[in-house]
Amino acid sequence: MPRVPSEAFRAPKGVHDVLPPESGTWAELVARFADRAARSGYGLIISPVFEHIEVFQRVGEHTDVVSKEMYELTDKGGRILALRPEGTASVVRAYVQHRPTAPWKVWYVAPNFRYERAQKGRYRQHWQLGVEALGVDDPALDVEVIALLDGFYRDLGLTGVTLALNSMGDAESRPGYVAALRDHLLRHAAALGTEFRERVDANPLRVLDTKVPEWQEVVEHAPQLTEHLSDASRVHFEQVQEGLQALGIAYELAPRLVRGFDYYTRTTFEFQTDALDAAQNALGGGGRFDGLAEAMGGPPTPGIGFGAGIERLVLALEAGGSAAPSLRRLDAFVINGLGEVGSTKATLLVSDLREEGLGADRAYGGRSVNAQWKVADRSGARFGVMLGRDEAARDAVAVKDLESGDQVEVPEKELGTWLSDRRAGRSDATR
Ligand code: AMP
Numbered sequence: 179m180p181r182v183p184s185e186a187f188r189a190p191k192g193v194h195d196v197l198p199p200e201s202g203t204w205a206e207l208v209a210r211f212a213d214r215a216a217r218s219g220y221g222l223i224i225s226p227v228f229e230h231i232e233v234f235q236r237v238g239e240h241t242d243v244v245s246k247e248m249y250e251l252t253d254k255g256g257r258i259l260a261l262r263p264e265g266t267a268s269v270v271r272a273y274v275q276h277r278p279t280a281p282w283k284v285w286y287v288a289p290n291f292r293y294e295r296a297q298k299g300r301y302r303q304h305w306q307l308g309v310e311a312l313g314v315d316d317p318a319l320d321v322e323v324i325a326l327l328d329g330f331y332r333d334l335g336l337t338g339v340t341l342a343l344n345s346m347g348d349a350e351s352r353p354g355y356v357a358a359l360r361d362h363l364l365r366h367a368a369a370l371g372t373e374f375r376e377r378v379d380a381n382p383l384r385v386l387d388t389k390v391p392e393w394q395e396v397v398e399h400a401p402q403l404t405e406h407l408s409d410a411s412r413v414h415f416e417q418v419q420e421g422l423q424a425l426g427i428a429y430e431l432a433p434r435l436v437r438g439f440d441y442y443t444r445t446t447f448e449f450q451t452d453a454l455d456a457a458q459n460a461l462g463g464g465g466r467f468d469g470l471a472e473a474m475g476g477p478p479t480p481g482i483g484f485g486a487g488i489e490r491l492v493l494a495l496e497a498g499g500s501a502a503p504s505l506r507r508l509d510a511f512v513i514n515g516l517g518e519v520g521s522t523k524a525t526l527l528v529s530d531l532r533e534e535g536l537g538a539d540r541a542y543g544g545r546s547v548n549a550q551w552k553v554a555d556r557s558g559a560r561f562g563v564m565l566g567r568d569e570a571a572r573d574a575v576a577v578k579d580l581e582s583g584d585q586v587e588v589p590e591k592e593l594g595t596w597l598s599d600r601r602a603g604r605s606d607a608t609r
Contacts, residue, residue, distance in 0.1 A: 192302030202504040211307045215285035223284035225268040231260040237267045238440035240381040247292040261291035269310040274476030280313020299458030310483030320445045321421030338452040342432035345415035355406035366396045402433040441467040453497035462486025508537040508559035513550045515566040534594040
């Protein structure tokens with residue numbers, strides 16, 4: 179076989195493995211999100227990782243995500259495909275294809291691919307948790323969607339998070355606003371150079387949330403979206419705000435929040451954290467995309483949703499010092515002190531405990547008792563359960579709290595109940 183450079187067997191730049199124990203946090207975050215989404219009537223959607231490229235071109239030919247960062251490929255049949263750069267387009271494509279009854283409420287957990295400049299909090303493959311709700315333009319649904327993400331973050335004990343809220347207007351009010359914005363920006367174009375000019379020509383909205391320092395002054399004095407809303411959009415926006423206030427969800431109006439895609443209409447929102455650098459401070463966000471289904475050949479269908487990055491959430495949890503939630507730990511690690519004959523006994527014991535709904539593991543390979551205790555300590559289990567000769571004579575096992583070191587003897591047939599009581603907090607550690 180030809181020699182392959184060693185980098186070939188490392189993950190490519192900008193992507194990463196998620197390994198235990200951090201992956202335990204991921205599993206817990208996904209489980210909590212799934213539970214919260216289900217409790218609000220959202221069903222899971224699993225859509226393909228790649229689509230025909232047109233699906234994503236519909237969400238924003240003038241956006242960096244689509245025009246510069248998309249992973250495009252041609253398959254062996256000559257089809258031009260793209261790896262999903264964001265979640266909404268695939269969901270709307272599925273809606274248009276299957277025409278489910280509205281309202282259609284779905285949630286997802288999925289990887290997205292963007293050829294970005296890799297740095298902390300910005301990767302070439304990142305994961306998002308998200309929801310999309312199609313078929314209803316009631317502002318109560320905007321409130322539900324925002325409240326879902328707010329509740330998810332709040333439940334995690336995240337601090338330093340603010341909710342930025344804006345309305346981008348509708349098909350009726352947008353053209354008038356875009357024209358006013360373009361006029362304002364073009365008045366300064368000569369002084370600000372070609373890139374500015376090109377951006378304004380392509381889509382003046384894209385300039386509004388720019389982070390380029392030299393452009394800030396002009397952008398700050400630009401006309402604001404919310405001053406140009408049609409009556410219907412203004413009322414909708416007021417009702418969204420009233421709903422959030424009724425639920426006690428604090429928000430800040432952010433007139434320049436346009437977000438990274440072309441499809442947004444009316445409500446847009448973003449949860450921002452002070453735990454990460456300004457360029458990566460968006461934890462999760464979304465908004466309405468009332469024209470997108472139609473742009474994909476479907477019936478006119480309003481919709482709203484959000485995407486919330488998992489990597490940034492994990493970073494924010496770490497930075498905020500909140501204990502990242504982790505998947506349930508093992509209750510017991512079984513130590514075989516009976517030699518070869520004890521191995522089957524250990525197998526039966528961990529199997530019984532697992533069937534009882536407890537977390538249990540053991541060492542393999544006939545290792546010494548001392549070596550097994552070391553594995554037990556590393557396993558993160560709460561208790562070490564020792565099968566010893568003296569205890570076996572009394573049909574019992576020795577149970578050691580691996581944090582405090584306290585030890586007690588427990589009758590073997592009561593072990594499951596004894597551990598379950600500790601798991602449920604019905605009894606103190608080894609008492
Ligand atoms: P967007 O689809 O751009 O609105 O992003 C939604 C969320 O996904 C963001 O708020 C981030 O949490 C996350 N996100 C977007 N791009 C990246 C990336 N390149 N790396 C990590 N997380 C990302």
